[in-house]
Amino acid sequence: MSKILITGATGHLGKAVTEFLLQKTDAAGISVLVRNAAKAEDFKTKGVEVRVGDYNDPASLRTAFQGIDKLYLVSSDDLENRAQQQENAVKAAQEAGVKHVVYTSFQRKNESDTSPIAFLASSHLHTEHVLKASGLTYTLLQHALYADVIPMFAGEKLLETKTIFLPAGEGKTTFATRTDMAEAGAIVLLDETGKFDNQSIELAGSEAVSWEQIAGIISQITGETVTYTSPSVADFTAALTQAGVPALYIGMFAGFGQAISQGEFEKANGELESLLGRKPETVEEYLRGVYGK
Ligand code: NAP
DSSP: OOOEEESSTTSHHHHHHHHHHHHHSOGGGEEEEESOGGGGHHHHHTTOEEEEOOTTOHHHHHHHTTTOSEEEEOOOSOTTTHHHHHHHHHHHHHHHTOOEEEEEEEOOSOOSTTSTTHHHHHHHHHHHHHHHHTOSEEEEEEEOOBGGGHHHHHOTTHHHHOEEEOSOTTOEEOOBOHHHHHHHHHHHHHOOSOTTTTEEEEEOOSSOEEHHHHHHHHHHHHSSOOEEEOOOHHHHHHHHHHTTOOHHHHHHHHHHHHHHHTTTTOOOOSHHHHHHTSOOOOHHHHHHHHHOO
């Protein structure tokens, strides 16, 4: 049996992948990489081996990856530094003798500098390139936008404002839940046939929805009328600046809004459904869990 290590296991995605692995295989074959071992006590009590390392510290990664066959590399949340951090991880995997790296990349149409989300795309593309050039066996899981980001984009105070304000136009997105992405990741890691070797797999939901539809779904769930307004990027930036939102977040929301309006995340391809062997959770099902309480 392959020895698997999950990075980012104190975060949402890595934790969920580890939980799915625990359901599907023996804990003895599972290790996690964390920065702070105290945050992984729960896994330790379940028999998971906890190793300490930091993407910024190549030596810690080399030590942590010893004896590992398959590495599930969760993309870092440090957008400024992650190109180097993830390169550190791939190099450490090579040096430690890891056989196979599964990297959590992103779904896209536009890989050029003109992409409104170039600020995060370039580091993913860099990591994909480094991994392909490394000679390691790789699987690129190109994740769609998580349905879990909808409440953040819709606004924390949505049920007070009753308006979704995002420059996403009529663009549609094949959102999928982070939990379904995690289960798919566990299935890929446990495969011993080699069918995912050196593959890029675009993981997305089965249906594309617009923000107009999302407003309608939330209205139906809550019984409140929620509307959707798509301002120009200039109006969006001015309104959020006036509301005191930090420029970094405004740029991020505006970038995603524009990318959505350009159809960056609109493709459904059935790969996630086929991996899971069932329909992925729909946006409506997910939002019912958030707003239907
Ligand atoms: P998360 O909950 O913020 O978890 C990030 C994990 O990365 C944490 O375990 C964190 O460890 C670890 N980490 C951060 N910096 C590290 C470093 N220098 N060395 C080692 N570990 C480090 O994020 P998530 O929700 O699980 O999402 C995982 C990734 O998916 C994100 O990082 C982001 O790249 C991407 N993402 C995609 C979407 C989408 O819609 N497709 C949405 C959100 C995020 P600590 O606990 O020590 O901080």
